[in-house]
Amino acid sequence: MTQTGPMSAMSKETQECVEACMTCHSVCEETMSSCMQSMGGQAQMQIMRALIDCSETTRMCADMLMRRSPMSAEMCGLCAKACDMCAEACMSMPDDPQMARCAEACRRCAGMCRAMAGATM
Numbered sequence: 001m002t003q004t005g006p007m008s009a010m011s012k013e014t015q016e017c018v019e020a021c022m023t024c025h026s027v028c029e030e031t032m033s034s035c036m037q038s039m040g041g042q043a044q045m046q047i048m049r050a051l052i053d054c055s056e057t058t059r060m061c062a063d064m065l066m067r068r069s070p071m072s073a074e075m076c077g078l079c080a081k082a083c084d085m086c087a088e089a090c091m092s093m094p095d096d097p098q099m100a101r102c103a104e105a106c107r108r109c110a111g112m113c114r115a116m117a118g119a120t121m
Contacts, residue, residue, distance in 0.1 A: 013119065014065055017076070017112040021062035024083060024109035028055035031090065031102040038096075047089045051102070054086035058109060065116070077117035083110035 010018075032051045035044075061079035064072050087106035090099040 010066070013112075013116065017109075017116045018062045018065050020105075020109040020112045021058040021065070021079065024105045025055050025058040025062070027102045027105040028052075028058070028086065031098050034096075034098040044092075047092065047099075050082075050086040050089035054082045054106060057082040061113065073117050073119070076113040080110040080113040080117060083107070083113065 028051045032048065032055070035048060035051070057079045061072075061075045064075045069075070083106040087103040087110065090103040090106065093099045
């Protein structure tokens with residue numbers, strides 16, 4: 001993907017935050033699938049809810065950052081909270097490598113979103 005058009009004007013920090021959000025979104029989706037396979041119908045609902053909330057929030061946050069929404073800072077704050085909650089839920093199963101990978105992606109995204117929420121957009 002070439003850096004032309006609207007993306008070229010985006011700050012490096014914003015681009016990195018968008019990438020962290022999209023990575024986190026993907027890992028949450030993969031983790032949901034993994035949860036459903038390994039735990040079957042008995043998947044722990046708290047973990048699944050946290051994964052769904054985080055997946056949806058990170059996707060929306062990335063979209064809002066890319067289109068330079070005036071609500072981006074608030075969305076980044078909410079996204080950081082969803083990521084923190086998801087990381088915590090995933091760490092309730094620390095022996096599961098997919099859960100650990102997801103928690104790491106969530107923590108990284110939360111940190112970047114917190115920084116963007118504090119920045120002037």
